[in-house]
Amino acid sequence: MKLTYIFHSGFVLETEHSILVFDYWLDPSGVMEGVLQSDKPLYVLSTHFHEDHFTREIFEWKRQKPNITYILSKDILRHRRADKEEADVWLAKGGSWSDGRISVKALGSTDSGVSWIVETEGKRIFHAGDLNNWYARFLADAVPGQSIYSKEFEEDIEPIAHEKQYLGELKDIRKVTDSFDLVMFPIDGRIGNGYTLGGRQFIDRFKVGMFVPMHFVASGFESSWRMKEFTDEKNILFWEINKEGETIEV
Secondary structure, eight states, rough: OEEEETTTTTTEOOOSEEEEEESSSOOOOHOOOOTTTTSSOOEEEEOSTTTOOOOGGGGGGGGGGGSSEEEEEEEHHHHSSSSSGGGGGEEOOTOOOOOOOEEEEEESSSSSOOOEEEEEETTEEEEEOOSSSSGGGGGGGGGOOOOOEETTTEEEHHHHHHHHHHHHHHHHHTTTTSSEEEEEEEEEEGOTTTTTHHHHHHHHHHHEEEEEESOOOOOHHHHGGGHHHHHHHHEEEOOOSSSOOOEOOO
């Protein structure tokens, strides 16, 4: 398989028989131009409605690409970002779909929408969407049952309850599988101290072939490499992404 980093949480995964696009938002290096010229069937997956994970631009691709399948989280429909007929498949947590070439299962998130487990050509792939332990930096000062005001998020949060939710989502994923060939996961330095905690908790619970960071645009490429120390300890391959449009063989 060949994996290409588009931008933010967006990736293209090309297999022998198909191409998958995850959470497309922006394409500064023009990755999609080549993708849309391929004869392989194209599957477009979006985990949730947030503008940095979904854009209506994806529907323009069907003008160039007849063999395209849209697999979208139902929250995109609920937030009226798309009409029902615009997607081929709508999934919420627990939902699944297969066409014989790829199988997709929707798991949970600690934010909006879902995360994806995709199986194709003997490989199992995980794209986390916005599933993460987002408030890890507040855990040291947190008191069970009490909220903390976050200037960054501009809201009251309960870090302990949020972490409990996150670990609960991981438990639900383990009911489906305990191993992945490829994992794409948020390593976002903006959230402060402990920004790798969610990733570390993930690899503590699952066997992972390759770990790929995402969602790091605001804090920079090198910030995401911090996770490599922890993947190395478990002999997990880590992709140190350096630029948009970069490709790696998986």
